[in-house]
Amino acid sequence: MDFHLSEDDLMIKETAREFAEKRLIPNALHYDEEDGAPRELFDEIAKLGYMGMMLPEQYGGLGLSVVSFCGALEEFCAASAGVGITLSVQNSLCNEIIHKFGSDFLKDKYLAKMAIGMIGSYCVTEPNAGTDVAAIATQAADKGDHYLINGTKTFVTNGGFAGIFIVFAATDTSVGNKGISCFAVDAATPGISVGAKEKKCGMRASDTREISFIDVKVPKENLIGELGAGFKMALTILNSGRIGVSFQAIGIARAALEESIKYSKVRKQFKQPIANFQAIQFKLAEMATMIDAGKLLAYRAATLKDEGKPFMREASMAKLFCSQMANKVVNEAVQIHGGYGYMKEYPVERYFRDARVTELYEGTTEAQKITIARDLLKD
Amino acid sequence: MNIVVLIKQVPEIELVKVDQAANDVVLPSGPGVVNPLDEYAVEEALRLKEKLGGKVTVITVGTQKGESALRDCLALGVDEAILITDPILEKSDPQATARVLAGGLKKIGQFDLILSGKQAIDDDSAQVPAAVAGYLDLPQVMFVKKVENAEAAKMTVWRTTEEGYDIVEVTLPAVLSVVKEINEPRLPSLKGKMMAKKAPLTKWTAADLGVDSSTVGTNSYTKAIKVSPPPPRQKGEFITGETPQEIADKLYNKLKENQLL
Numbered sequence: 001m002d003f004h005l006s007e008d009d010l011m012i013k014e015t016a017r018e019f020a021e022k023r024l025i026p027n028a029l030h031y032d033e034e035d036g037a038p039r040e041l042f043d044e045i046a047k048l049g050y051m052g053m054m055l056p057e058q059y060g061g062l063g064l065s066v067v068s069f070c071g072a073l074e075e076f077c078a079a080s081a082g083v084g085i086t087l088s089v090q091n092s093l094c095n096e097i098i099h100k101f102g103s104d105f106l107k108d109k110y111l112a113k114m115a116i117g118m119i120g121s122y123c124v125t126e127p128n129a130g131t132d133v134a135a136i137a138t139q140a141a142d143k144g145d146h147y148l149i150n151g152t153k154t155f156v157t158n159g160g161f162a163g164i165f166i167v168f169a170a171t172d173t174s175v176g177n178k179g180i181s182c183f184a185v186d187a188a189t190p191g192i193s194v195g196a197k198e199k200k201c202g203m204r205a206s207d208t209r210e211i212s213f214i215d216v217k218v219p220k221e222n223l224i225g226e227l228g229a230g231f232k233m234a235l236t237i238l239n240s241g242r243i244g245v246s247f248q249a250i251g252i253a254r255a256a257l258e259e260s261i262k263y264s265k266v267r268k269q270f271k272q273p274i275a276n277f278q279a280i281q282f283k284l285a286e287m288a289t290m291i292d293a294g295k296l297l298a299y300r301a302a303t304l305k306d307e308g309k310p311f312m313r314e315a316s317m318a319k320l321f322c323s324q325m326a327n328k329v330v331n332e333a334v335q336i337h338g339g340y341g342y343m344k345e346y347p348v349e350r351y352f353r354d355a356r357v358t359e360l361y362e363g364t365t366e367a368q369k370i371t372i373a374r375d376l377l378k379d
Numbered sequence: 380m381n382i383v384v385l386i387k388q389v390p391e392i393e394l395v396k397v398d399q400a401a402n403d404v405v406l407p408s409g410p411g412v413v414n415p416l417d418e419y420a421v422e423e424a425l426r427l428k429e430k431l432g433g434k435v436t437v438i439t440v441g442t443q444k445g446e447s448a449l450r451d452c453l454a455l456g457v458d459e460a461i462l463i464t465d466p467i468l469e470k471s472d473p474q475a476t477a478r479v480l481a482g483g484l485k486k487i488g489q490f491d492l493i494l495s496g497k498q499a500i501d502d503d504s505a506q507v508p509a510a511v512a513g514y515l516d517l518p519q520v521m522f523v524k525k526v527e528n529a530e531a532a533k534m535t536v537w538r539t540t541e542e543g544y545d546i547v548e549v550t551l552p553a554v555l556s557v558v559k560e561i562n563e564p565r566l567p568s569l570k571g572k573m574m575a576k577k578a579p580l581t582k583w584t585a586a587d588l589g590v591d592s593s594t595v596g597t598n599s600y601t602k603a604i605k606v607s608p609p610p611p612r613q614k615g616e617f618i619t620g621e622t623p624q625e626i627a628d629k630l631y632n633k634l635k636e637n638q639l640l
Binding site for chain 2: 022
């Protein structure tokens with residue numbers, strides 16, 4: 001397997017890096033403190049093509065590979081992981097589910113708009129349905145010419161400015177996970193109420209909300225995929241999402257390493273830069289090695305997906321390793337910075353908080369292990 | 380409105396190193412970037428085109444490396460890029476470069492406006508746009524921070540001065556150099572980058588422009604003999620004393636001594 005990025009992949013990554021350096025890095029601390037980035041930022045991100053990277057050109061996308069997308073995502077997340085999540089959710093989850101499973105009607109209706117800035121929210125999680133997706137209590141009742149959705153979704157990324165909600169709801173409560181279906185719901189539909197911003201530990205630049213659906217009327221043609229296929233689709237799409245989360249983690253870890261290298265060269269203790277001390281050198285060496293190992297796992301999963309081959313186990317392995325790796329790396333980055341690493345004026349403090357959630361969302365660390373083990377043990 | 384932007388490809392400033400031992404400036408080997416001040420000129424050209432229609436062309440004199448700077452401009456939405464490249468043009472001084480660019484502009488023939496950054500961040504000469512205007516016998520306004528009321532035959536511009544600014548009406552075609560207050564340059568879109576990579580580029584040699592080789596390149600009227608870093612700053616002096624009165628007296632005498640008072 002060739003792990004060299006092609007000339008085009010590198011060009012996309014460098015273009016994203018330029019954007020991140022000019023627009024995100026100078027504002028990342030501000031977004032974190034303000035609990036969100038301005039809507040205009042996402043308009044510019046969309047205008048420059050980052051919201052439809054993997055969609056085919058016929059839908060206004062750029063038709064780029066998963067590998068290309070992941071390079072750009074890494075750059076965004078190294079600068080502001082909270083902003084990066086929007087890129088991740090839009091490209092890996094929302095665009096992907098409509099493109100892969102939606103009818104031509106839905107593709108025509110939504111994808112071109114999403115490629116130029118209609119932001120999507122992926123609504124699976126509920127107060128009592130996290131890893132146990134089948135426990136979804138939101139219901140979609142068949143009313144003849146439409147469905148009526150009732151329920152509450154929680155921890156919804158982009159919830160405050162989404163133009164479209166991808167909602168998983170039970171259409172038949174008697175058959176467990178085979179009774180879950182998926183809907184494209186216009187954000188302007190009456191009955192949707194958007195809760196206050198969640199106060200989070202990290203990823204605070206990302207807008208996270210609770211969304212309530214009370215008698216929300218959804219046209220029949222807005223059903224994504226087949227009736228009752230929601231659970232299966234959710235898992236399929238989450239597999240792709242896990243490649244994205246791997247690159248979020250890689251981006252955060254890389255930024256933490258870069259800051260640590262910079263800091264250890266200028267911070268003097270005992271009359272010399274702390275980079276002269278083997279204790280620091282060993283940390284840097286291990287951090288860099290773990291990041292590279294994570295990249296190899298994550299690019300393997302991305303490449304398999306690009307080649308149209310199965311990648312479920314590999315995506316879970318990448319997500320499992322990269323999210324744990326990022327947490328170890330940011331922990332060491334804080335250690336290298338000492339007391340300053342605990343202060344908000346140094347970005348490693350933010351990386352330390354941002355990294356934590358990569359072990360929680362799109363399948364916890366434990367859920368990845370289950371996925372990997374089941375695949376190993378299957379007949 | 381057809382606009383030509385004069386750009387220069389310059390080294391990435393943060394990668395320029397100083398060799399203290401040799402007292403020399405070491406330039407990076409990479410392809411370089413568009414002179415940051417020229418980016419404001421490109422942005423202003425694109426905004427005028429978006430408002431008034433027409434076409435934006437960028438032109439540069441340089442080595443083959445100049446191609447990447449031109450492609451960066453194409454990625455932003457520039458319509459056409461011209462690279463004037465010829466070994467005999469290497470080491471041209473600003474006046475020689477301006478003569479070559481004027482030759483290029485004559486070859487382009489039809490344009491309403493020529494824009495450029497106020498200076499390049501490598502040699503900081505700030506001569507080229509004014510000299511181009513001179514060689515083409517066109518009106519020029521330098522250090523422009525605002526363009527308004529742009530029409531086919533004239534426009535009003537704000538020229539930065541030491542005290543503030545002049546409001547100048549200028550007939551077109553004209554040459555303007557711009558300062559960074561004029562706008563906030565856009566960033567390239569992914570699609571723009573992808574298209575720019577494959578876009579055709581026009582290349583001209585000195586012969587294509589009928590340039591007189593006896594006044595360009597190493598035959599330029601001026602020559603940079605040596606490029607060296609500025610001397611390191613001397614350490615400041617702390618004035619100490621027992622009482623504020625004593626410190627003030629010492630400071631006063633010091634300033635007097637150095638004829639600063």
